[in-house]
Amino acid sequence: MHVKISQRFSSLEANAGALTNFEVLEFLRSKGAESDSTRVLAKVAPSEYKVYDYLAQTPACKQTRENISEFLERCKKYDLAKAEMLNIINVRPSSAVEIYPIIEECENRFGDAIEELVELVENVLPPPPPTQPETIAEGKEETAITKQSNEGMDVVNE
Numbered sequence: 130m131h132v133k134i135s136q137r138f139s140s141l142e143a144n145a146g147a148l149t150n151f152e153v154l155e156f157l158r159s160k161g162a163e164s165d166s167t168r169v170l171a172k173v174a175p176s177e178y179k180v181y182d183y184l185a186q187t188p189a190c191k192q193t194r195e196n197i198s199e200f201l202e203r204c205k206k207y208d209l210a211k212a213e214m215l216n217i218i219n220v221r222p223s224s225a226v227e228i229y230p231i232i233e234e235c236e237n238r239f240g241d242a243i244e245e246l247v248e249l250v251e252n253v254l255p256p257p258p259p260t261q262p263e264t265i266a267e268g269k270e271e272t273a274i275t276k277q278s279n280e281g282m283d284v285v286n287e
Contacts (some may be wrong), residue, residue, distance in 0.1 A: 147211070149197065149215060149219060150184050151189040151193075154181070154185070157173065157184070158181075160173050160177070162178060187257060188219070188256070189219065196255060197218055199253050200253045200254055207239070207242075209232070213231055218254065223247065223250070223256075225243045
């Protein structure tokens with residue numbers, strides 16, 4: 130059973146089956162989600178903007194049709210199920226530990242070849258975007274300790 134995900138890139142149909150995160154992201158971009166910074170001009174629902182915002186922080190934002198097509202072509206020898214390929218594309222695991230939950234009976238089916246599959250993923254699918262730590266606005270941070278110490282002090286204006 131081989132999946133033909135790349136054939137669905139040209140047109141999206143209602144109930145066409147499972148889509149990769151890349152395909153959903155491309156669909157939302159085609160509706161104008163990426164270009165409408167005000168979020169009022171494009172024909173995109175608020176829930177679709179939330180999906181777009183999420184997917185823009187996943188590996189899908191750096192993937193291309195070519196990356197995915199190449200991955201699908203090169204992973205045929207592993208005889209992966211449709212859902213397994215879809216999850217690998219969406220998650221982009223970078224270690225065996227991340228692949229084990231995706232592939233059913235991974236140890237029995239692959240053994241040491243799992244490292245080869247991880248290497249294929251790393252070489253073909255682009256890495257996810259770097260995560261950005263939450264920043265606290267300057268002057269707005271307040272910890273329990275400073276709050277507690279400020280409560281016990283009298284403020285004197287000179």
